[in-house]
Amino acid sequence: MIAVHVLRVFVDEHGNAGNPLGVVLDATGLTMRERQRVATVLNFSETVFVDHENEARVQLFTSRAELPFAGHALVGTAWLLGRRAGVTPRVLRPVRVADPVSAFVEEGRTWVRGALADAPDWGHVRLPDAAAVDRAAPQGDRWPKHQVWAWLDEPAGLVRARVFASAFGVVEDEACGSATMLLAARLGRPIVVRHGRGSLVRARPAGLGQAEVGGDVILEDVRHIELGRYNTE
Incomplete structure (x- = not known):
């Protein structure tokens, strides 16, 4: 059985709305095919797979394909890792981008800082x-x-x-x-x-x-x- 933490990221002032996110912790035993299948079954806009929580090494998938970078996915993952460890990680390491993504908390909210070149060309x-x-x-x-x-x-x-x-x-x-x-x-x-x-x-x-x-x-x-x-x- 694969445990998936289901978050809602970017909720409003009352905890409503937010974008669903699946996060699989300790995902090292899952193949690429299995990761993609989990993301397809969940059918969220993104699902994150964390390899080695202490390193915050992450891989991101939509229901169809892998993504190098996604804002709501990384904000949610930083929040979850911080909740588990008691402190938000200083960086996340998406496997398909060159540089780590900074993470921090400001006024109780979780933030990430990333390179615009890594984002999809919206x-x-x-x-x-x-x-x-x-x-x-x-x-x-x-x-x-x-x-x-x-x-x-x-x-x-x-x-x-x-x-x-x-x-x-x-x-x-x-x-x-x-x-x-x-x-x-x-x-x-x-x-x-x-x-x-x-x-x-x-x-x-x-x-x-x-x-x-x-x-x-x-x-x-x-x-x-x-x-x-x-x-x-």
Whole structure:
């Protein structure tokens, strides 16, 4: 049986909404095929596999393929490792990126800092207002990996956004950290984003081609998967 910690990352002020994330700890015995199968069975936007908790070495998968970097996945993993060890790890080590990803806690929220070059190449589509964002829907290949957004309060840096990600096998990503990091960098300012159904994502530029993303996380469940029930071929 494979134990999966199911988190919700970027919950709002009341612990509602948030993007589901699966985290498998001590995953060293799982093959690439098995990891992909677990991620496919869970069908979250991302599932993380941790090899050696003390090293914070991690591998990220969507339901369809491996990803080098994902904001909500790394924020959630940093939070979970910190909860287990009593202190948030200073870095995470995604296996497909060159440099470690910094992690830290600020005002009770978990943050990560990463290179924008490691993030997927999200497109951004500015819409006239929040109502237009609410009405938006992917149409075929129109927005295969795009964040649609509008200002809620531009002077205050408040944004309304949604992400469509059919290119990664995800129809809509409830709260996308990497797209929000890129948006903050492109806007050149800190932002607070009301994302998806009601998630809350914070992001800001961090200089030298980097950005930070952070928010609140909760543990929802520990789920057990019997992989033998599923075809891993």
